Amino acid sequence: MEAPPDSDVLCARSVHYSHDGSPGIAGVSVAVRRGEVLAVTGPRGSGKTTLLHCLGGRLVPRDGEVWFDGVPVHSMGALARERLRRDRFGWIGPEPALLPELTVWENAALPLLVAGTAHRTAKRTACEWLDRLDIGGLARRRPGALTRAEAQRAALARALVHEPAVVFADEPTAPLHRAERAMLLRTLTTAARSHGITVVLASHDEETAAAADRCLPLLDGRPAADPTAAGPGAPGDTPEGQAACSLSA
Amino acid sequence: MLALRLTRGSRPLVQLRRLLVAAAAAGSGFLLLYVLAEAAARPAGSFPRLLWALLPLAATVHLAVRTARTDPATRPREGMDAVGLGPLHLALAAAVSTAVACTLGSAVALAAFLHLRGNLGGLPFDGAGAALLHADRPLPLAAALTLLSLTPLAAAAAAAALALRPRTPAAPAAGLPWGIALAACGLAVLGHAGPGGRALPAGWALTAAGLALAGPGLAYACGALVQAVRPGALRLLAGRTLQEEAPRLGRPLGVLCAAGTAAIAAALPGRGGIGAPLGPLTGPAFALTVLCAAATLLAAAVEVRQSRAASRAALADLGAPGSVLRTAATVRAAALLAVCLPVCWGVARLTSLALTG
Numbered sequence: 001m002e003a004p005p006d007s008d009v010l011c012a013r014s015v016h017y018s019h020d021g022s023p024g025i026a027g028v029s030v031a032v033r034r035g036e037v038l039a040v041t042g043p044r045g046s047g048k049t050t051l052l053h054c055l056g057g058r059l060v061p062r063d064g065e066v067w068f069d070g071v072p073v074h075s076m077g078a079l080a081r082e083r084l085r086r087d088r089f090g091w092i093g094p095e096p097a098l099l100p101e102l103t104v105w106e107n108a109a110l111p112l113l114v115a116g117t118a119h120r121t122a123k124r125t126a127c128e129w130l131d132r133l134d135i136g137g138l139a140r141r142r143p144g145a146l147t148r149a150e151a152q153r154a155a156l157a158r159a160l161v162h163e164p165a166v167v168f169a170d171e172p173t174a175p176l177h178r179a180e181r182a183m184l185l186r187t188l189t190t191a192a193r194s195h196g197i198t199v200v201l202a203s204h205d206e207e208t209a210a211a212a213d214r215c216l217p218l219l220d221g222r223p224a225a226d227p228t229a230a231g232p233g234a235p236g237d238t239p240e241g242q243a244a245c246s247l248s249a
Numbered sequence: 250m251l252a253l254r255l256t257r258g259s260r261p262l263v264q265l266r267r268l269l270v271a272a273a274a275a276g277s278g279f280l281l282l283y284v285l286a287e288a289a290a291r292p293a294g295s296f297p298r299l300l301w302a303l304l305p306l307a308a309t310v311h312l313a314v315r316t317a318r319t320d321p322a323t324r325p326r327e328g329m330d331a332v333g334l335g336p337l338h339l340a341l342a343a344a345v346s347t348a349v350a351c352t353l354g355s356a357v358a359l360a361a362f363l364h365l366r367g368n369l370g371g372l373p374f375d376g377a378g379a380a381l382l383h384a385d386r387p388l389p390l391a392a393a394l395t396l397l398s399l400t401p402l403a404a405a406a407a408a409a410a411l412a413l414r415p416r417t418p419a420a421p422a423a424g425l426p427w428g429i430a431l432a433a434c435g436l437a438v439l440g441h442a443g444p445g446g447r448a449l450p451a452g453w454a455l456t457a458a459g460l461a462l463a464g465p466g467l468a469y470a471c472g473a474l475v476q477a478v479r480p481g482a483l484r485l486l487a488g489r490t491l492q493e494e495a496p497r498l499g500r501p502l503g504v505l506c507a508a509g510t511a512a513i514a515a516a517l518p519g520r521g522g523i524g525a526p527l528g529p530l531t532g533p534a535f536a537l538t539v540l541c542a543a544a545t546l547l548a549a550a551v552e553v554r555q556s557r558a559a560s561r562a563a564l565a566d567l568g569a570p571g572s573v574l575r576t577a578a579t580v581r582a583a584a585l586l587a588v589c590l591p592v593c594w595g596v597a598r599l600t601s602l603a604l605t606g
Contacts, residue, residue, distance in 0.1 A: 058566070081568075082568045082569075082570050085568030086569065089568070091567070097566065099486075101492065106485060110567060111567055113481055113485060114570075115567070119479040119481060169304075205426075
């Protein structure tokens, strides 16, 4: 158990995780360099979200190590991981998950408010970020009055407002149309590059992944480049699915 | 049959809530039977007695409806909708499971009543119940069954009609002026009737209805106060949630306030002019009403908790510690207590003033 080099802000070594017996990820290793945008790609069910959860300290891997800035995340207690998520990580998922009873700027300022920042500072910072994301005019609205795209941008503002070290973006463009999708991705990558924020971006479509510096393709919970990943059903071995499928319905 | 299957398969906590409804139905059914036996023995003054006995019944129906709403088996679910069991079918299921719980309660009430009268062979408690329940006179069976079926039918109908109807968000603060006006009318009627007057039940009913109507507005005002003036995360979460959930939480809160007001008024000198309208069973009837109101508020709190699961998950994603959520819940409860207790006490003082002045 040796700390990874300084250039890697986030590092996972052969991480295994299973959801109550059903397989999640098995033996994934990845090193994320400071300030880079890494895309984790793969079809649905390939373990992208699980990997992001393990890297982001929301799940504890069954096996393997996760390091953030030279600190082992896999051996942290629940409280320390909560604090790490609050102070150093940002999260944006496929759903905006804004709190309906708070206004847009309050939602965006939530990470600062929860961390105990003064009301005035939090409001100013949140409104600045909303302006940057072109939704400054909606700051006093409730999330219910927003379109999907606007809500997703508000969620992005919430993920960036405390200038975290790493932003985890789990299919952030899934509910959007193409124009809005490109816009949100551009905003995310630009903001990350100008503020030196590392981004781990999970996505199943090629276009989204193209916005990243580097790609980590996953398939069935393993790195897709790994020759053992495809198992007995590998192309050229037997016709696809024949060996695995013995059911008759 | 589906309703029964859904009922049978649910978790112990849900079964406990249904049991609570059955117990409340048993209590109010017993009271109705007692009123019936009294009316058969002493017809004079039986109508006001029946009116007073309707109060616990109303509280029971309220509890049953709120419980039906929190019932996980009767909420629209993705899987159920996909197999064609939409909101309408589930409303029916809610009605059936509510009716089953209430019928069970009514049956228990009838059995206990007959047993205490000695009709089922053997006389418990040295026949103490026999005199109270007029065992010497025959019980009009048709009337008894009609009264007993009142709770299940009313509760099931209300549950089906209300529990799963699509709800439009109502402005919670709008009820406040009406509630205050209604409570003021009630106080005026109380003052006009005087202690022991014939219009006394009407006065009390108006006051209680006013408080119940004002409940959502009160809860909303509480929330507004909590989140006022540069709130941090804690006050923001506590206050806004209270404002958001005021329509759901407010009505049971108002009913509990009304029950509390009656309790304080009965404890103040003058006894709120109520006397003992249900004879020796006044105390138990009152306790039943208060317990029903409290249980209804708890059921509403459970409903609020269920509806906020997504928000809790979002906050956990942000890394908000669990203590923030727990403290916010404590702040909400404290704020509600801090507003409702003085309101109850104030209205109770006003009723006693109206009755003695």
